[in-house]
Amino acid sequence: MAKGYSVFSLLRHALKPDTPWGLAWEKPTPKSSYDVIIIGGGGHGLATAYYLAKNHGITNVAVLEKGYIGSGNVGRNTTIIRSNYMLGTNTPFFEFSLKLWEGLSHDLNYNCMVSHRGQVVVAVSPGQLDSMARRGNIMRLHGIDAELLDRGEVQKLLPYLDYSKDARFPVWGAIHQPRAGTARHDAVAWGYARAASQLGVHIIEDCEVTGIHMEQGRAVGVETTRGRINAGKVGIAVAGHTSQVAAMAGLKLPVESHILQAFVTEAVKPMVHHVVSWGAELFYLSQSDKGGMVFGGHIDGFNTFTQRGQLFKIQDVMQCAVSLMPFMSRMRLLRHWGGIQDMTPDGSPFICRTPVRDLYLNGGWCYQGFKATPASGWTFAHTIAHDSEHELNRDYSLDRFEKGGELDEHGTGNWTYKQ
Amino acid sequence: MRIPCPHCGERDVSEFRYGGDASRQRPAHGTGDLKAWHDYTFTFDNPKGPHTEHWQHVLGCRQWFSLNRNTATNEITGVVE
Numbered sequence: 001m002a003k004g005y006s007v008f009s010l011l012r013h014a015l016k017p018d019t020p021w022g023l024a025w026e027k028p029t030p031k032s033s034y035d036v037i038i039i040g041g042g043g044h045g046l047a048t049a050y051y052l053a054k055n056h057g058i059t060n061v062a063v064l065e066k067g068y069i070g071s072g073n074v075g076r077n078t079t080i081i082r083s084n085y086m087l088g089t090n091t092p093f094f095e096f097s098l099k100l101w102e103g104l105s106h107d108l109n110y111n112c113m114v115s116h117r118g119q120v121v122v123a124v125s126p127g128q129l130d131s132m133a134r135r136g137n138i139m140r141l142h143g144i145d146a147e148l149l150d151r152g153e154v155q156k157l158l159p160y161l162d163y164s165k166d167a168r169f170p171v172w173g174a175i176h177q178p179r180a181g182t183a184r185h186d187a188v189a190w191g192y193a194r195a196a197s198q199l200g201v202h203i204i205e206d207c208e209v210t211g212i213h214m215e216q217g218r219a220v221g222v223e224t225t226r227g228r229i230n231a232g233k234v235g236i237a238v239a240g241h242t243s244q245v246a247a248m249a250g251l252k253l254p255v256e257s258h259i260l261q262a263f264v265t266e267a268v269k270p271m272v273h274h275v276v277s278w279g280a281e282l283f284y285l286s287q288s289d290k291g292g293m294v295f296g297g298h299i300d301g302f303n304t305f306t307q308r309g310q311l312f313k314i315q316d317v318m319q320c321a322v323s324l325m326p327f328m329s330r331m332r333l334l335r336h337w338g339g340i341q342d343m344t345p346d347g348s349p350f351i352c353r354t355p356v357r358d359l360y361l362n363g364g365w366c367y368q369g370f371k372a373t374p375a376s377g378w379t380f381a382h383t384i385a386h387d388s389e390h391e392l393n394r395d396y397s398l399d400r401f402e403k404g405g406e407l408d409e410h411g412t413g414n415w416t417y418k419q
Numbered sequence: 420m421r422i423p424c425p426h427c428g429e430r431d432v433s434e435f436r437y438g439g440d441a442s443r444q445r446p447a448h449g450t451g452d453l454k455a456w457h458d459y460t461f462t463f464d465n466p467k468g469p470h471t472e473h474w475q476h477v478l479g480c481r482q483w484f485s486l487n488r489n490t491a492t493n494e495i496t497g498v499v500e
Contacts, residue, residue: 243465257490302437302472303437305491306493
């Protein structure tokens, strides 16, 4: 297995092209028992395993993945990282995540291609700019970078928007978070998998969990397509099928599974140097290092597990793109795809203990899971290791709706997509 | 996906609004048990497979109706009468 990646190992392989690179992570056969089993080898599950080993010294850990590493939502998102949240725990949680992103490539010894290109959210009305000022002030009180831009400043940064006098949605200004940006999503999964594997974590692919074994109200192991595996503790991090896996332990969750589509155009020369989001409709776009415009919009709006998006939503997102950035009408769409993700009533996630002892839940990420990957793994590992929540995920509990602790960042109440 | 509106006939899904799981029973009026209301409001079976759900034909007759659909395939097996 390849140990450390460095400029020297790169040179060595360049000079000896016939010696292949070793596997990035081991492919062990599953043992009969582990201290901790993480169900789901996506970004969050792998990050959890890595931080269990690194921060808590728990290395007898298996990550069970039903497909291959990188086949789920960690490879299906639009790769945006940011921390412009304003409610309760959300603000420090996502800022903690962004700080972990800043050092992630060094920490993992794997180039995650983290690019702090900045995110600009364009306001289309004076009222919207006011609400952005409020959000920006809350961010700055937490020590997070945020700048309010007027129309002229936006025009300097993003000259390709529609500034014509008959623009349907006039540009009034924007809020800019310079430290926001993008990261290479596959590399994040591969990097965490490799780093966790080097610390002794077993990453087991093609191993689908089909049941959770319980004894006296405790989770004691899982049934898989590769046999039974016992565990001291079991963590769920499966985004999309969270309800199905939780139901194996008799739990019914505040989650509905929905499809979110993403799109990429043909590659062109660099022109969009930021992540650009829009206030008129949920829309976000960045240009990948390869040159394609990577963008997306809102969920299709009804529960499904098909990973096949509906045409009307494709049309919606294209209309957003062209309305905000007229040049997009001359771009050619190369690919589009869908990912299934958990929608929760208030749009915020769960990282918590569950009513079943020794069973822990990480899910309900709605469409904001990717940027949360490092902090999600960090706090979920803490929750599993200590059987209690970290201060950053204390509010991401399953009982927050009973207790009036909803975190509806959109400020429009429950089930925003059904309104 | 095409949805058979019981009033207007089959139309594109973009004319409709999804209204959630239709199989759940609303707690009786005056139910004092907050847990029952919590579970009704916030938790879902969220099945991968057959699902009965509310839809509204917002860009048509605006009628509410219930549909049987398989969430694993999006196959619609009919309107609930």
